[in-house]
Amino acid sequence: MDRLIYTAMSGAKHTLEQQANASNNLANATTTGFRSQLNTFRAAPVVGDGLATRTFVVDSTAGSDFSTGTIQDTGRALDVAVQGKGWIAVQTADGGEAYTRNGSFKMNANGILQTQSGLSVVGDGGPISIPPDVTVAIASDGTVSSIPTTGVPNAVNVLGRIKLVNPDEKSLMRGDDGLFRVTNATQAPADANVRLATGALEGSNVNVVESMVNMINLSRQFELNMKLMQTAESDATKATQILSLS
Known part of the structure; x- marks a missing residue:
């Protein structure tokens, strides 16, 4: 009983x-x-x-x-989707690092590249700053470039490179904020093999x-x-x- x-x-x-x-x-x-x-x-x-x-x-x-979700084209320059395995690194409010597959970005009032929830996207040298009056392009390897919209638009400036990682999925833990972190509280190293699809977003799985x-x-x-x-x-x-x- x-x-x-x-x-x-x-x-x-x-x-x-x-x-x-x-x-x-x-x-x-x-x-x-x-x-x-x-x-x-x-x-x-x-x-x-x-x-x-x-x-x-x-x-x-x-x-x-x-498992990956369906990638849908949006045509928006600040939308990216991770192709296959991999994650986008973002800076959390406490200064730590977390990982997401949501590649819908925006620029805040200071020109910092951020997620729609206001978290700064981690670059190879810290947050990526975008100057005013430029057209932004994100390459498949995460490189963020700008072309001036004033004057002669022939000068392409590299602003930084988005940190893309591919840690072991068994070491990832979901937080209450929906972001993933490495269980041993370390930062995952950048992986040059991770690729992005520009002008697109990945749907839910x-x-x-x-x-x-x-x-x-x-x-x-x-x-x-x-x-x-x-x-x-x-x-x-x-x-x-x-x-x-x-």
Whole structure:
């Protein structure tokens, strides 16, 4: 009876948490460069004297789905998409470094190349500064160049190169802000083999149909765990009645 109650109770709890992750994946089905989150269940025995019959079900996060999304042309000069494996390095608010697949950039009031959320894009010499009155071009290797829009437009100036990395996916951990970081708190080295598609953005890799089916399965799994706890309660009540009669 103990095993049934503990397994069903913890299973229902973690099923709700997985339901939240599935809902988050669906909510980001149209988010640029989003990576869907994966979850699995595993059994964990309760440690302690007299608890050998009790087992918890815990949520074991398998990580993220790193498969690529569909690349869509936008024609915008400050839009880039990573082709194949690789990440774009950005500077976080605390001065650290994180990685994203969202290549929708903008220039702030000071001409600094940033993401749409306001994080500076990391270049080979720090943040990339873009002067006024220029046309910006981003090459496939991440090189950012400018051409003056005034005077004779024949002087191409290299402003910097976007830091592109390709760390081991097993070493990446998703943060609460949706950005990925290396688990040992180090910075991934630049990888010259990573290439960008300019004038394009990568869509989310969330499979909407699969996520909806997963949510239905999780809902049924939660109902099953609740019925198991009701069965355990009913069995305990009947056992108490029998013992009281004897």
